[in-house]
Amino acid sequence: MELREIDKVTIPLVSIITPTFNHRLYIAEAITSVIEQTFEDWELIIIDDGSFDNTPEIVKKFQNPKIHFYQQEHKGIYRLSEIYNFALDLAKGELIAILEGDDKWPQNKLEKQAYLFHEDPEIIFSWGQGEIIDSQGRKITRMATVQSADLRVDFSDRETLQILYRFNFLTPTSTVMVRKSALKNIGGFHQPPGTVFLDYPTWLILAAHSKGKFTFLNTLLGYWRTSQTQVTVSRAKEMYISHDKVFVYFYQHLQDLQSQQASYDSDLEANFQFYKARVFLDEKNWPKARVNFLKCLSNKGLKNRQKIFSAIGLLSSFLKIDLISFARWIKRNSPFAFSHERIKR
Structure with missing residues (x-):
């Protein structure tokens, strides 16, 4: 320029x-x-x-x-x-x-x-x-x-x-x-x-x-x-948990301010339920995680990828093992994983 x-x-x-x-x-x-x-x-x-x-x-x-x-x-x-x-x-x-x-x-x-x-x-x-x-x-x-x-x-x-x-x-x-x-x-x-x-x-x-x-x-x-x-390297688990909490916070923030921008994504309600369930899983609150993952699976607005993770989360709540974090680790360390996503314009 x-x-x-x-x-x-x-x-x-x-x-x-x-x-x-x-x-x-x-x-x-x-x-x-x-x-x-x-x-x-x-x-x-x-x-x-x-x-x-x-x-x-x-x-x-x-x-x-x-x-x-x-x-x-x-x-x-x-x-x-x-x-x-x-x-x-x-x-x-x-x-x-x-x-x-x-x-x-x-x-x-x-x-x-x-x-x-x-x-x-x-x-x-x-x-x-x-x-x-x-x-x-x-x-x-x-x-x-x-x-x-x-x-x-x-x-x-x-x-x-x-x-x-x-x-x-x-x-x-x-x-x-x-x-x-x-x-x-x-x-x-x-x-x-x-x-x-x-x-x-x-x-x-x-x-x-x-x-x-x-x-x-x-x-x-x-x-x-x-x-x-660095935080992003030494606190990978906390970064994942933080990501989940960010979406719950964001949705609640929109509700508090009654923002019209929430209509930008018709799946926002479903996304909120999904991330809320993941926060309970992160905190090892198995009963609440189970209830919220069941709600996710019954929500028609949830994307297929999130349905898969919801099923994994539901299983985790019964086994009392965080399988989603394990799945995240596999994705992060896969030789086929990209370093970051990109938007094509």
Whole structure:
């Protein structure tokens, strides 16, 4: 994408939220990738969640008036929304970007996206290709959740919500930029109780209650570091359970707000029953899991794949063994499994 020369005053300030915890090996690289951006109208809000390594000392070495550093007692991954919303309240920019303390950006990331938002006021959310790297910064693979020959692909809020029912394609978060006003309108970042992430539930609620475009840029916008200590690697079981809880939370959220967006998916009621049953199974509440899986199997709106898993769940409730988690493990480790789903446009 070629960028026209535009008076910098007209381009909104970008507020960057950077949560960090024990990232001494990577935090300097993350900060440097912000300082070296070709787009200069940014502020970096770093929230240290009680690191017990020398992460704070490394951050303090960066003497830059655009970097704002805050330290707090450790809250942990089950209270991520408190960290993110604290930073969101501090943000002065109209646009919000996310850069976790062990990730980094290509130099033109902010320029490409800030110009995009300036050019099209209907855009409320943007993301793009991410590159997964190892602890040494070596490329593992390129990640693009949208397969298209076009440089820019727009999704309506309705399309976005329908796809999010299937999986989180607004990822990785290091590539994301979102209008602050849209986030504020939904009450900031959302993290259902007992879950270990907040991006998925937040994007679901954003798509359900916002009017505007979700725009994919078919270019590299972020690096996502993976390591054995990362939540997505070391807490795979909790990630699965969190996924189930997210859908129960989301459905209840729609009911509470009486959102008309719920009509976007005629199977939403059936999906809710299915995920509610899985949460009971995750919690080893066998009787309630059994009742809800039976309701699922009698629901004509349930998809075939979910009917199969409901049957497995029902059997699990009698055997008192979580066979669904075992089936998930097989799917995840199958040599025929894809690393991630993609939307073709």
